[in-house]
Amino acid sequence: MVATDWICDLRDVVKSYATARAVDGVGFQVRRGEIFALLGPNGAGKSTLVRMMMGIIPPDAGTIHYRINIPNSNGDLMAWPTPDQLGYLPEDRGLYRDLNIARTLSYFGQLRGMARIDADRAAEEWLEKIGLANRRNEKLRALSKGNQQKVQFASAVLHRPAFAVLDEPFSGLDPINQELLIDWLRELRDQGTTILLSAHQMNLVEKLADRVFLMSRGREVLSGTLDQVRRRVQGALTLTLTHDDGEAIDWLEQVQGVVEVERRGNSTRLLLGHDTPLSGLLRLIGERLEVRAIKTEQLSLHDLYVQALQTTAPEEAEAALATIAASEGYDSDLED
Amino acid sequence: MSQDPRFDGKTVPTPPVRRRRSPPIWTVARWEFTRFFKLRDQLISLAVMLLMGALGFGFSMAMETDDDKAKLAVIKPDSVPFTLAQSQRVEIVDEDGDERTLLAKVESRDLDGLLVIRGVDDATLFVAKEPVWQPEVMAALAGIKVQTKLAEMEVDPLRLAAATTPPTVVVEMVERATLPKSAAEKLVAGGFLFLMFIAVMSGMGTFMLGITGEKESRVTEQVVAAISPQAWIDGKLLGLSGVALAGAGFYLLSALAGLGMFVALGGEVPLPEVVVSPWFALQVGLLALMGVLFWNCFAGMIAATIDDPQTSSRGGLMTIPMICLMVGFVAMARPDHWLIVLLSWFPPTAPATLTARLIVSDPAWWEFPLALLLLVGAVLLIRRIAGKIFALGILMHGKEPSIWEILRWARQA
Numbered sequence: 001m002v003a004t005d006w007i008c009d010l011r012d013v014v015k016s017y018a019t020a021r022a023v024d025g026v027g028f029q030v031r032r033g034e035i036f037a038l039l040g041p042n043g044a045g046k047s048t049l050v051r052m053m054m055g056i057i058p059p060d061a062g063t064i065h066y067r068i069n070i071p072n073s074n075g076d077l078m079a080w081p082t083p084d085q086l087g088y089l090p091e092d093r094g095l096y097r098d099l100n101i102a103r104t105l106s107y108f109g110q111l112r113g114m115a116r117i118d119a120d121r122a123a124e125e126w127l128e129k130i131g132l133a134n135r136r137n138e139k140l141r142a143l144s145k146g147n148q149q150k151v152q153f154a155s156a157v158l159h160r161p162a163f164a165v166l167d168e169p170f171s172g173l174d175p176i177n178q179e180l181l182i183d184w185l186r187e188l189r190d191q192g193t194t195i196l197l198s199a200h201q202m203n204l205v206e207k208l209a210d211r212v213f214l215m216s217r218g219r220e221v222l223s224g225t226l227d228q229v230r231r232r233v234q235g236a237l238t239l240t241l242t243h244d245d246g247e248a249i250d251w252l253e254q255v256q257g258v259v260e261v262e263r264r265g266n267s268t269r270l271l272l273g274h275d276t277p278l279s280g281l282l283r284l285i286g287e288r289l290e291v292r293a294i295k296t297e298q299l300s301l302h303d304l305y306v307q308a309l310q311t312t313a314p315e316e317a318e319a320a321l322a323t324i325a326a327s328e329g330y331d332s333d334l335e336d
Numbered sequence: 337m338s339q340d341p342r343f344d345g346k347t348v349p350t351p352p353v354r355r356r357r358s359p360p361i362w363t364v365a366r367w368e369f370t371r372f373f374k375l376r377d378q379l380i381s382l383a384v385m386l387l388m389g390a391l392g393f394g395f396s397m398a399m400e401t402d403d404d405k406a407k408l409a410v411i412k413p414d415s416v417p418f419t420l421a422q423s424q425r426v427e428i429v430d431e432d433g434d435e436r437t438l439l440a441k442v443e444s445r446d447l448d449g450l451l452v453i454r455g456v457d458d459a460t461l462f463v464a465k466e467p468v469w470q471p472e473v474m475a476a477l478a479g480i481k482v483q484t485k486l487a488e489m490e491v492d493p494l495r496l497a498a499a500t501t502p503p504t505v506v507v508e509m510v511e512r513a514t515l516p517k518s519a520a521e522k523l524v525a526g527g528f529l530f531l532m533f534i535a536v537m538s539g540m541g542t543f544m545l546g547i548t549g550e551k552e553s554r555v556t557e558q559v560v561a562a563i564s565p566q567a568w569i570d571g572k573l574l575g576l577s578g579v580a581l582a583g584a585g586f587y588l589l590s591a592l593a594g595l596g597m598f599v600a601l602g603g604e605v606p607l608p609e610v611v612v613s614p615w616f617a618l619q620v621g622l623l624a625l626m627g628v629l630f631w632n633c634f635a636g637m638i639a640a641t642i643d644d645p646q647t648s649s650r651g652g653l654m655t656i657p658m659i660c661l662m663v664g665f666v667a668m669a670r671p672d673h674w675l676i677v678l679l680s681w682f683p684p685t686a687p688a689t690l691t692a693r694l695i696v697s698d699p700a701w702w703e704f705p706l707a708l709l710l711l712v713g714a715v716l717l718i719r720r721i722a723g724k725i726f727a728l729g730i731l732m733h734g735k736e737p738s739i740w741e742i743l744r745w746a747r748q749a
Contacts, residue, residue, distance in 0.1 A: 054561045056731065083360075088561040094554030099371065110363045111562040155558070 006067060007032045007163050007194045008053065013062035015048050022048040024218040027062070030163070030196050035189050037209035038198040039305065045218035046198040047091045050167050053196075054088050055080065068162050084113030087164035087193070089156035091171075095140050101151055102127060102136040108155040119158070126154035129184070146177050153181065157188060164188065166197045170204055182208050202301040214305050222308040230299060231274065233307040239270040239278075241285065242293040251288070257281060271299075271307075360563040364571020365578070372542050373579045378586045382593070389594040393601060406448035406469050409438050416453050416484075420476050426469035449473075456481045522668055525695035527591065529664045529688055531584045532624050536657055536687075539580030539628045540635035544654075546576065547639035547730070556730045565727030569636050573719065577628045584624070619704055620691050626711040627687025630718060631657045637722040640729030643736045650736070657684075664688025671697035681707045683714035721746045 006029035015023040023045040030036045038046050051057045053064055068085045096104050102123050109119030127133045130150040132143070140148055149172045157164050169185075170178050178201075185208060189195055199205050205212065212229060214221040222229050230236050243249075249268050252261050257276025262269045272278070278296075285291060299307065405424070409431040412418050420428055431438055431447065441447040442462050450462040451473060459477055461470070486493055550556055559568055634657065642648040663685045667676045671693045680689040680699070686707045693699050725745050729737060737745075 051557075056557060056560055083562045086561070088558060090554075090557040090561065092554050092557055095558075096371075096550075096555060097553055107363070107367050108558070108562070111360060111559065 005032045006030060008196070009063075009065045009067070010049075010053070011063045013049065013052060013064065014060045015045075015052060015057070016060055022218050023052070023059075025062070026215070026218070026220055028213050028220075028223060030194060031211070032194055033189065033192065034210040035185065035195045035197065035208055037205040037212045038196060038215065039200065039202060039205060039212055039301070040215035040221075041200055043217070044215040046215060047167055048218075049215075050091075050165055050196075050198055053165060054086070066163075081163065082113065083111065084159055085162045087112070087157045087159065087161035087166075089153060089164075089166040089169055091167035091198070093152050095148070095152060095155065097141040098139055100137055101132065101140055101143070104140060105151065105155055105158060109158050112159040112161070114159050122158040122160075123154075126158045130154055145172055146174055149173055150177065150181075153184070157193070160188075160191065161193060163194045163196070166195065168199055169197055170199055170201050178204055202305060206301040212301065214308060216309055221305065226301065226304075229301075229304050229308070233299070233304050236274045236299060237272045237276070237278075238297045238299060238303070239272055239281075240295040240297070241268045241270070241289065241291050242266060243268065243289050243291050247289055249289070252285075255281065255284065360567045361571040361574065364563070364568055365575035368546065368572050368575030369578045372546070372576065373582055378583070382586055382590050385590040386593055386597065389597055393598065406467060408449045408451060408469075408473070409441070409447050410451045410453065411435055411438065412451075412453035413455070416456060416480060418451075418453060418476060418480060420472060423469065423472050426467075426472055453477070456484045521696055525668050525692050526665070528620060528691050528695065529661070529668075531587055532627060532664070532688055532691060533661050534587060535580045535584035535624055535628050536631045536661060538583050539577055539632045540654060540657060542576050542579055543572065543632050543635035544639045544642075546572065547636060547726075548642055551640075551643070551730065560727075560731065565730060566723040569633075569723050569726045570719070572636060573629060573632055577625070577632050580628050580632070581625065616694060619694060622708060623687045623691050623711075626708065626715055629715045630683060630687070630711065633715065633718040633722040637718070637725045640722075640726040641732075641737050641742055643732065648736060660684045661688045664692045667692035668696050677703075681710060683711045686711050 008030040010029070011027045013023055013026045014021070026045070026049060028036075038049065040046055048057070052059045066079070066081050068081045069079075102120075105123035105126060106116070106119040109122050110116055114122065124133070124136070127136050130147075130153075132147060132151065135143070140151060143151065153166070153169060156166065166185075169181060173181060182204065185195060185197070197205070197209075206226065209226070211223070211225050213223040214229075222232060224232065243266055247266075249261065249263060252258055252268070252270060257273050258270050258281075259273050260271035262271075272281070282294070406426040407429045408420075408426050410418055410428055418428075420426065426448075429447070431441065433441075435450070435452060438447065438450045439462055442450050442464060445464065448463065449467060451459060452462070453459040456477075461473060463470075483493070486496065550559075635654070638650055638653050642650050663676075663679055664687075667680065667689045670676055676689060676693070677699075679685040680693050680703065682689075690699070690704065690707050694704070725742055728745050729742075
């Protein structure tokens with residue numbers, strides 16, 4: 001893939017509402033054929049950004065360019081995409097609840113430029129795929145919330161767009177269906193659809209995304225591949241030690257390469273920097289502590305986000321983390 | 337990152353097969369039409385109307401049978417000639433017996449009445465209860481008295497009739513418009529206005545229902561991301577206007593079927609000449625179409641700004657088209673008043689008012705093209721304004737735009 005082969009390019013995009021600046025000078029490129037994740041807590045500005053990318057609301061400043069088709073002889077082709085080239089799953093979503101599921105799916109395919117016969121066929125294929133083929137003639141309202149969500153997802157991508165933008169696609173799905181959705185997204189990507197997904201379930205995105213763009217309060221916090229992001233934050237690895245309750249561990253904060261020490265009863269979690277010599281550290285710990293168990297882990301995307309936020313915008317970190325916790329709690333309720 | 341083998345970094349995959357696509361306006365129009373127009377329901381309604389018509393006809397025929405005529409016995413001197421004009425409600429029967437015997441039959445309901453005539457100024461009618469046919473008997477008695485008195489005064493009834501008959505005056509009007517309108521013409525005009533009223537109001541109702549429902553079910557953003565709001569409202573306009581006109585067409589069809597059944601069974605329908613002309617049908621059809629389009633644009637504009645139909649007071653604006661359509665009924669009484677003439681050119685009132693004038697009056701030849709031209713222009717203008725307001729209002733949730741915001745959006749159009 002050519003390094004500059006982007007499908008969508010945003011530069012210095014700004015959007016303000018009456019009382020707040022929702023997006024504040026954001027820019028990134030989505031590369032052709034990748035899954036690009038836009039991450040952040042509720043209120044980070046993701047949905048506003050996505051709406052601007054879909055042409056639903058205009059930006060106050062900055063540019064959004066697309067290069068869906070092959071560039072012409074002049075090398076520049078930045079026309080706004082045609083409906084069939086884009087797929088969109090809005091955060092604020094719903095379908096015709098009193099109408100036949102198969103017909104509704106076909107309608108959205110036709111709105112996206114498919115011929116009726118193709119849309120009918122694609123609707124049938126997707127109903128098979130999402131396990132609702134035997135309920136094709138039922139009304140949407142007869143389905144569970146999770147199944148409605150799957151139909152909604154199908155309506156956004158059944159025309160096989162070149163670029164699909166999915167805002168919070170995991171919301172409302174139980175863990176099994178979240179895994180299924182991950183499979184479908186990979187399948188779509190492998191069939192050539194570039195995907196931008198906006199989400200706050202970082203554990204799911206971590207399994208899927210080729211690159212991530214972390215946002216908070218309308219601004220970029222961190223972006224790149226997961227490896228790049230890991231390299232950019234202070235810590236990269238955690239070391240969890242299980243020891244006796246009475247052990248003194250204050251000295252660990254002074255050890256070179258230890259970024260952070262967090263004690264919970266007889267367990268201590270160390271956040272280690274990138275260049276920390278692990279063998280030397282383990283030897284030191286072995287000499288001074290009676291350790292019962294040791295566990296090392298790479299930082300999760302959630303941890304990376306927290307680290308990045310605490311480093312780049314500590315004043316915002318607390319509020320952002322509270323929002324994440326609140327929204328994750330909400331989703332858990334839904335899944336129950 | 338995995339990548340599709342067809343991907344060379346420059347091309348994008350194309351969906352498997354692409355056939356001829358409908359423009360989005362037609363896709364939306366077809367969707368909206370099939371969403372709201374239920375042929376089966378219309379056919380059931382048509383069948384019910386025909387059944388009701390047949391039952392009504394049968395009922396009225398049954399009411400007219402001789403079996404139901406009241407039986408009246410008459411006791412009179414031979415010198416008094418008493419007869420009843422042919423009546424649907426009462427007949428004179430020959431019954432033997434004296435007054436007491438016949439009165440007993442009235443009491444036992446074997447007879448409906450007994451009329452005892454003692455002289456032209458003295459008669460008694462015995463009945464069980466006040467009869468509906470009493471006026472006919474009274475009229476016959478009055479006739480006998482007049483004839484008897486004229487004979488006593490030796491006045492020739494024919495000469496008297498000649499003297500009292502009003503003169504024959506032929507009224508020749510130079511303008512057809514001033515001709516008095518028959519009840520049939522007014523009935524037909526009222527019928528057409530009723531159909532137009534049904535079409536406009538049902539079209540607007542469906543439009544409101546569709547748009548507020550889509551806003552409530554949050555379907556709007558996905559549609560607006562796929563097609564332009566103008567294409568969406570245009571498609572809705574075509575589809576839902578089609579629903580309204582098809583619904584009114586079914587009403588017309590029902591009425592025609594009822595009339596056809598009535599004529600087939602021997603009835604007569606005096607339709608005004610103007611109504612059966614193809615030119616008239618074309619004129620009224622175009623006016624109805626434009627009226628429905630105009631008011632549906634209005635409905636779309638209002639509906640897009642309503643956040644919650646349960647609590648919004650904006651639905652009250654729907655009285656505006658009702659008032660404009662009611663002008664048509666006023667026009668039936670005063671079709672050539674200068675104000676009515678002006679209103680028959682004014683786009684919001686033209687469809688109903690000009691339709692009424694076309695039936696009960698005779699507008700100048702240029703009035704229809706002028707009104708139609710103004711109406712088409714108004715529809716194009718309001719379509720554009722509605723599109724702008726729709727585009728901004730349809731995505732608003734949680735609050736309704738103020739009237740000033742709506743006016744600002746309209747100016748931007």
